[in-house]
Amino acid sequence: MSNIAIFASGSGSNAEQIIKYFSEDSEHAVKLILSNKADAYVLKRAENLSVPSVVFDRQTFYNTSQVLDTLLAAEIDIIVLAGFLWLVPDYLLTTFPQRIINIHPALLPDFGGKGMYGARVHEAVIREGRKKSGITIHLIDEEYDRGRILFQAECPVLPDDTPDDLAARIHQLEHRHFPETIKAYLQTLHAL
Secondary structure, three states, X not given: OEEEEEEEOOOOHHHHHHHHHHHOXXXXXXXXXXXXXXXXXXXXXXXXXXXXXXEOOHHHHHHOOHHHHHHHHOOOOEEEEOOOOXXXXXXXXXXXXXXXXXXXXXXXXXXXXXXXXXXXXXXXXXXXXXXXXXXXXEEOOOOOOOOOEEEEEEEEOOOOOXXXXXXXXXXXXXXXXXXXXXXXXXXXXXXX
């Protein structure tokens, strides 16, 4: 059995899809939602789906062991970042090596890095006249959006797209592929 923790900062639509996907899975389960924003809608989604949640602030995350202690107490095996915007500290990278997965709303290595999230990514893709965009699901390291890529999926960028139009297309890819990619990666870990 693999226990999954999801870190999220916002609405939590990906977190909800992941929770629902694994709710019927006898081998893997989402055990915990963690957020750096007390008013993030992901916390309501977690409550509605009966998944415990924890809120923390910057001081707690970077300067105490509280978040790590919470993860260890819940016997978490893998961390999923689903719209979590802070850089993950070294103590989590060390404790969960090759076990922290992120999703990015573009085809990395393009349009990644600090400050590139949400609508900013889609605006940049459109501004540069790209014909396609997509998602990248990857392991994380000590820099934003740089770890080993596990999966990418593409979608077209249409000539009259707004950032919202492109975001809607990207969300469809995220919801379809993120849970499946997490499961596939968990299965490769268990095979080792």
